[in-house]
Amino acid sequence: xxxxxxxxxxxxxxxxxxxxxxxxxxxxxxxxxxxxxxxxxxxxxxxxxxxxxxxxxxxxxxxxxxxxxxxxxxxxxxxxxxxxxxxxxxxxxxxxxxxxxxxxxxxxxx
Amino acid sequence: xxxxxxxxxxxxxxxxxxxxxxxxxxxxxxxxxxxxxxxxxxxxxxxxxxxxxxxxxxxxxxxxxxxxxxxxxxxxxxxxxxxxxxxxxxxxxxxxxxxxxxxxxxxxxxxxxxxxxxxxxxxxxx
Numbered sequence: 001x002x003x004x005x006x007x008x009x010x011x012x013x014x015x016x017x018x019x020x021x022x023x024x025x026x027x028x029x030x031x032x033x034x035x036x037x038x039x040x041x042x043x044x045x046x047x048x049x050x051x052x053x054x055x056x057x058x059x060x061x062x063x064x065x066x067x068x069x070x071x072x073x074x075x076x077x078x079x080x081x082x083x084x085x086x087x088x089x090x091x092x093x094x095x096x097x098x099x100x101x102x103x104x105x106x107x108x109x110x
Numbered sequence: 111x112x113x114x115x116x117x118x119x120x121x122x123x124x125x126x127x128x129x130x131x132x133x134x135x136x137x138x139x140x141x142x143x144x145x146x147x148x149x150x151x152x153x154x155x156x157x158x159x160x161x162x163x164x165x166x167x168x169x170x171x172x173x174x175x176x177x178x179x180x181x182x183x184x185x186x187x188x189x190x191x192x193x194x195x196x197x198x199x200x201x202x203x204x205x206x207x208x209x210x211x212x213x214x215x216x217x218x219x220x221x222x223x224x225x226x227x228x229x230x231x232x233x234x235x236x
Binding site (some may be wrong): 002016031032033035037039043044045046047051056075086088090091092094096097098100101102103106 | 122145147149154155156157160170171172197205207210216217218219221222224225226227228229
């Protein structure tokens with residue numbers, strides 16, 4: 001059972017903006033940076049956003065991350081069909097002394 | 111090109127053992143923390159274990175503590191996961207991933223995994 005809670009699904013039409021929330025606690029998001037991973041069907045996870053709002057090389061700027069208190073969010077602007085994937089937030093948890101992933105959100109492009 | 115390649119997955123009976131390997135290329139392996147992450151069928155990503163660059167600091171998820179052992183051989187640029195007392199719920203695709211951390215030990219005010227292997231499949235079934 002994950003300590004980071006995400007909505008199970010989100011959807012939008014091409015070009016729309018979709019936002020995914022991630023709720024945690026003081027021992028994880030409240031104290032440490034949040035990262036986001038994208039997992040396309042049948043592939044390995046890919047780092048999408050690191051330390052709250054930074055882009056790895058090659059990730060388009062239409063993906064953006066933010067953090068406030070014990071919550072974080074990922075926004076996808078200009079939604080595209082290739083964005084259909086599972087998205088996970090993650091952070092180190094000081095109380096568990098381990099890394100924790102969110103419950104995951106499946107994004108569907110209608 | 112930075113690459114991680116896992117191997118060692120397969121079908122094993124409950125209670126059995128398996129050893130996963132991950133070989134790195136294109137990166138200074140000894141400089142990085144390494145991780146195992148899994149995804150069970152129909153479930154989300156689950157962190158399994160981490161090991162610091164020197165191997166001195168090791169962390170496990172509660173779900174595998176006492177049954178799995180992570181290790182590394184920096185000379186061989188290899189990461190390992192020895193799995194024993196396997197259960198049906200350990201069935202998953204196992205990924206190795208490079209970790210980026212500010213120091214060898216917590217607190218980790220930032221911690222992310224920036225390079226991932228393609229995964230190896232472990233099936234635990236009688």
